[in-house]
Amino acid sequence: LGAVSAELLLSGKLSEYGVIVPFSTDCRGRFLSHVVSGEAAAGLGQPACPPEPSSSRRRVPRSPPHQSPQRRWLYFNVTVFGKELHLRLRPNRRLVPPGAVAEWQEDFEVLFREPLQQRCLFTGDISGMPGAAVAISNCDGLAGLIRTDSNEFFIEPLERGQQDTEEHGRAHVVYRRSAIRPDVPSVQVGELPNSLELMAERLGDAERKRRHARKDGYNIEVLLAVDDSVVRFHGKEHVQNYVLTLMNIVDEIYHDESLGVHINIVLVRMIMVGYRQSVSLIERGNPSRSLEQVCRWAHSQQRSDPEHAEYHDHAVFLTRQDFGPAGMQGYAPVTGMCHPLRSCTLNHEDGFSSAFVVAHETGHVLGMEHDGQGNRCADETSMGSIMAPLVQAAFHRYHWSRCSKQELNRYIHSYDCLLDDPFEHQWPTLPELPGINYSMDEQCRFDFGVGYKTCTAFRTFDPCKQLWCSHPDNPYFCKTKKGPPLDGTECSPGKWCFKGHCIWKTSEQPYSQDGSWSSWSKFGSCSRTCGGGVRSRSRSCDNPPPAYGGRQCPGATYEYQVCNAEECPGPYQDFRAQQCSKRNSYYTHQNSKHSWLPYEHHDDAQKCELICQSEGTGDVVFMNQVVHDGTRCSYRDPYSVCVRGECVHVGCDKEVGSLKQDDKCGVCGGDNSHCRTVKGTLAKTPKQSGVLKMFEIPAGARHLQIEEVEPASHSIAVKNQATGNFILNAKGKETKSQVFIEMGLEWEYSVEQGKESLKTSGPLHEAISVLVIPQEEEVRSSLMYRYIIHEDLLPMIGNNNVLLEEMDSYEWALKSWSQCSKACGGGIQYTKYGCRRKSDNRMVHRNFCDNGKKPKPIRRRCNLQDCSQPMWVAEEWGACSRSCGKLGVQARAVQCVQRLQDGTNRTLHTKYCPGQRPETRRPCGRLPCPAQxxxxxxxxxxxxxxxxxxxxxxxxxxxxxxxxxxxxxxxxxxxxxxxxxxxxxxxxxxxxxxxxxxxxxxxxxxxxxxxxxxxxxxxxxxxxxxxxxxxxxxxxxxxxxxxxxxxxxxxxxxxxxxxxxGSAPATGIPPGTTTPSPAPVLSPYPATPARGEPGGDPTLA
Known part of the structure; x- marks a missing residue:
């Protein structure tokens, strides 16, 4: 079981539950797959089904003013206690705003921060069930709340981390909220210390003034603190998904229409509190002290700038520590919202039902009292009111009581911090589809002239493929310009054209289907048995495939790994040379066979083509095929390999895509500290005819240079010691300048003004002997040599003529100018400096340069042209969020825009535009809903x-x-x-x-x-x-x-x-009758005292 349900079942806290296997469906409920988790399930997502007649009572999900192109519906079928439910879900884009972060703390310090993900949070409804609501995450199976027309259920996977096995069906647990048996003793009411209130009074009102954005909606920007006891219970790898699911349920509770006010729960920051901090904040058995310390801590985490994306209005602290008497579930001040030190709640986390505790406690902070205590709503507690003073373990559906609604309306207008919208986009949205304003008949008139209309002589399967037109005088003669109608053109009732297809209109734009990857296949076999081969695996962009102009899948189709990297036994064999030499026996060029040698083309695009050079004629021939997978791309790069005709970059650590490089002596990622330069000059005079051996160079040598000190009549020759074969100037050969491939290396041999030289970057796979072939006896031969080796190879050559490798020197150099601080009206820009290596003038990492010697930046004026006056730009109103009731709103984007001289626009902060900002939300669809x-x-x-x-x-x-x-x-x-x-x-x-x-x-x-x-x-x-x-x-x-x-x-x-x-009425108490004391009512929520002035005593919830 998941951590929560396992604990519930094992401790006997679930009186009833079922084990089910949910599955993904299309919009009509037809089976698609057993995969329900994350990106794989999202790939099965579809546009919303075409509209169907439905009850006006159906709950309509709210729609944000800016909708993402990727917002697609997900459909799941779940069987709940014998009844099959068809869930219709869309992403909840209003829970986690842009810029929200998850932060891990330990030992009172921040360990690391990362963006808070929201890709698998969904809300929605149930097909054919008016008034139903769903709040679910599918990060790891389906987890969350399912609210039917008469009951409430929680669902979660039986085991966590089993996404890979879902294709065969994955078991989930489903249970009623009423099936959780809480252990609930009575509790006492605590008070906040006066010191907390006094300290809060000293804080000025300026700290609470925030940007205002909307008149008909409220956003509670929440700092969610998760203490170490919760993290350890759910596991570090699962806790984020769990608490996001929990807060998704809280958000859904606050969207119940019975509240009467549009409130969003928005997570701007999540903090996983470390062990020492968690223990110091919670004082066991003392809820008042614990709440005071939590509120002070939350205030210390507040961002100083109210415009900061992580600035919070309210803090929610989750813990599994016992901060009060046994069974206490929550503690909070009353009417503390927006107050720097009182807008916080302390909540005991105990599974998904804790979402109702968080909603209850936050209700107190918003000013709500317990139902039936100080108000006349005791009759609603048995109906499942959220602010009931006791746990209602058997009620069916939650709702906000009429008293909660009245109490909220009494205070909500004073909470200014809830008026700003963290989802305001500061960038322009896509323009309206052009075909919305022009019918097909009008487009025919534009294309072919007056009188032309859509061709009716024949019916095409899809009228959006091509626009066919005809004239009434000759209706059977149809014309086309072979182009589709404009996107947005109506093609049939309720449908329009998009990217050449007739599709259903929905509230989402654009309407394309982006491609999504399938899962990776298994890695195939290695291309070589030794010497460094490569193996690959693949995936397909068909889950779903891109359609209607949708984007192709991002990323690569193939993924590669280096394999069998150990060297082959025996003398080194050049793999590319082997592929060329195999053609010696059968490949003919100009009617004759040749001895073929490898050839490297200078064009990088040809690196993985098999190109060979005739040893006899020097002709270079393309063999019309790519090299074998695992062949090195270049003789100058010892690691990158060819796969499927493409060069794949490999680092010196044998990892594909790695940027690690060898230093000068072959240490991967090294700093040349183990490198030694060997250099010297050697002169010998031949005493007799024949080859004169000058010196040897060991295997592993790099950056090899050999040259004659002065012109001489003799020739330099080189022999491979392992094979005994000459690789340069075998006896009797004529010398000439050339670039050639031998021993798996590229060599550059030149003869200029009678002086010979030879060099290669290495490394040598085998030792070589450097020889001289004298043309005349008694003529002195003098050669200079230089190469670099690792210090471990020094014993092979002795210590003579060994130097420490000269270290490269670096300097700061002008790299570029910074972006101008203003787009117009005169701005400032500064010089940017980078670190440059002097030896080759290449820019390197700044750590190589001395930061103390970095020049001071130079400034200059830029963009001196005058600025135009910014102005408000408002888009069209969006669709209404409700079909009836009192909560219907529609939204639009309003931006402050400035026209630039180059004809483009830029979006500015709202403070730069004159006049009052046009409204972004307005009421709509405020018609009475039918009674139920x-x-x-x-x-x-x-x-x-x-x-x-x-x-x-x-x-x-x-x-x-x-x-x-x-x-x-x-x-x-x-x-x-x-x-x-x-x-x-x-x-x-x-x-x-x-x-x-x-x-x-x-x-x-x-x-x-x-x-x-x-x-x-x-x-x-x-x-x-x-x-x-x-x-x-x-x-x-x-x-x-x-x-x-x-x-x-x-x-x-x-x-x-x-x-x-004839006896007394039943309501009397007959004399002498012994009456038992009434049974105690057990609750985790202590009774709330009658609330006095704002800022009074706290209440337990």
Whole structure:
């Protein structure tokens, strides 16, 4: 199981759950795949289905003013306790704004920071189920909240980290929120110390003034702090996804229409608090002190600039430490929102149900009281109100009570910090599609003249492929310019053209389908058995493929690895040379066979072509094929290899794409500190004819140079010691300047003014002998040599003539000018300096240069032309976010734009534009929604054995116009049948308040009163009449012996008892009757005191 559900199941906290296998579908619910996680599932995403007639009661997701091209719907089918649900999800782009970060802290310091990801957070609804809502993440399976028309469920994967096995189906756990059995003792109310309030009063109002952006919406920008106990419980690799899912549920709770106000929960910063800091903040058993310390800490994390992307309005602290009495779930001040030290909550994290704790506590900070305590909403607690003072473990659906709505409206207008919009884009959006304003008939008239209209002589499969036109005088003669209609042209009702296809109109732009990669295949076999081969794996851009003008998949189709990098046994064999020499026996050129040698083309694009040179004629011939995979691209690069005819860069660490390089003596990533230069001059006089050996150079030598000191008649020759073969000037050969390939290296041999020279960059794979072939006896031969080797090779040559390699010298050099500080009106730019190596004038990393010698930057004026006056530019209004109710809004982008001299525009901060900014949001669709029946949860059976009764509340809710609910009213009372009671018990009945979820206590009724137990039942309240119309039904009169029913129908039951026995009404307490104390109501939320002035005592929630 996942960390949360495993803990719940193992500790017996789940009374009921199911194990299911969800799957991805298309928009109609047809099976696509068992893959439900992350990018793989996103690749199955589709545009929204064409609109269908639906109930006006359906919850419509809010739409942000700027919609991403990648926003595509996801569809999943899940089976919840025997009922199949079709989830329709779209990304929640309003939870994590641009610039949000996740920060890991340890030992009171920041370890690292990274962008906060939001790619797998979704909200949506359920097909065919008005009023349903879903808040789910699919980072690792499906996890989150599913709210149906009558119940609430949590879903999460059975095991974490199993994304790779999803294609065969992945098990998930689904359970009702009411199935979580909390361990809930009573708690006491705490107070915030006065010092916290006094300190807060000293802070000026200026600290809370923020940019205002919208009149009809509020954004709570949240700092989410996750302490070490939560991180360790869920695991570092899973905790971010978990808490994002949790806050996605909180965001969905605040979008319930019963709240009456448009509030977004926006995560601007997430901090994973280190162990020492976590322990220091929470004082066990002291919630007041713990909250004070958490609020002070959150204030210390605040950004000083209110315009900073990470500036928060409210802090939410999650912990699994016990900060209060056992079972306490949350603690928060009342009406502390926007206050520097009071806008914070302390929450005990205990699974996805903790989202309701966070929502509850944040409700207190917004000014909401407990329902039924200081207000008249006690009747809504059993219906699942979020601000209920006790845990409602059995209710079906959550909602905000009318009191919460009123209390929020009392304070929300004073919370200025919630008015700014962190999602305001400061860049222009794409223009409207051009075909929206022109029909196909009008485009025909533009193309061919007056009178031309769309051709009707034949029907094309897709009218957006090509625009065909005809004239009414000759309707069967159709013309086309072989181009499609403009994007946005209507092609049929509810559809328009886009990139040559007729597609459904939706609220998203653009409407193309971007390509997405399939998973990687397995690596294939290595291309060589030794000497450095390569193997590859591939993926396809078909998950889905790009369509309707969508983008191709980013990145490479193939991925490569170097393999079998160990050297082949025996003398070194040049792999490219082997491929050329194989053609000696069969390849003919100009009607004859040749001995073929490798040839490297100077054009980089030809590096992986097999090109060979005739040893006899010198002709260079293209063999019309690429070299074998694993062949080195160039003799000047010992690591990069050819694959599929393309050169793949490989670093000296044998990793593809690595930038690591050898230093001068072959140390990968080295600094030349182990390099030694060997140099000298050697003169010998031949005593007889034949070859004269001058010196040897060992294997591993690099940057080799050999040259004659003075012109001489003799010739330099070189022999491979391992094979005994000459590689240069075998005896009797004529000498001439040339570049040749031997021993897997490129050599440059030149003869200028009678002096010979030879050089190669190396490294030598085998030792060589340098020889002289004298043309005349007794003529002195004098050669100078120089090469670089690693110090470990010095014993092979002795220490004579060995020098430390001269270190390169570096200097600061002018690199470029910085960007001008202003686009117009006169700005400033400065010089940028880089580090340059003197030996070859190449720019290198700045660490090579002495920072103390870096020149001071030079400044100069730039962009001196005058600026034009900035102006407001407003786009068209977007679609309405609701079809009915009081929360419908539509949005548009408004930017402050300045025209530049080059004809382009740039976007400025809003403070530079004159006048008041045009509104970006306005109400819409504010029509009454039809009324709907709402039911509470069935109470527990009134007896523990035998026949009893259950009851629930049934109300008509949601109508703004006073209209009545359609359809039959659901049942409010039903019988329940339990196992027969054992033996003959002497008249025992249960006594507890209706709606209490505590344990019941028995009351023994005397034997002589067993016939009329009604008269023996006590009540703490006078009878104020029947509370249900069902009380008057004779068939239900037998339930009067049940305390819960007797309280509900006290008047009818009293009349029945009086008419039967003439005794006192049931609401009285007969003399001498012993009444048990009522069962305790257990809650993790302590009672909230009546709230006084803002800034008063805190409340527990």
């Amino acid at each position: 029946w709402r039911t509470g949860a069935w109470s527990e059976c009134s007896v523990t054995c035998g026949e009893g009764v259950q009851q629930r509340q049934v109300v008509c809710k949601g109508s703004d116009s006073g209209a009545r609910c359609e359809g039959d009213k659901p049942e409010a009372i039903q019988g329940c049948h339990l196992a027969l009671c054992p033996g003959k018990l002497s008249g025992i009945t249960a006594s507890a308040d209706a709606g209490d979820h505590g344990t019941t206590k028995g009351q023994r009724v005397p034997q002589d009163g067993a016939k009329n137990p009604v008269s023996k039942i006590s009540s703490r309240e006078p009878c104020l009449g029947d509370k249900s119309i069902f009380c008057q039904m004779e068939v239900l009169a037998r339930y009067c012996s049940i305390p819960g029913y007797n309280k509900l129908c006290c008047e009818s039951c009293g009349k029945k008892a009086s008419s039967t026995t």
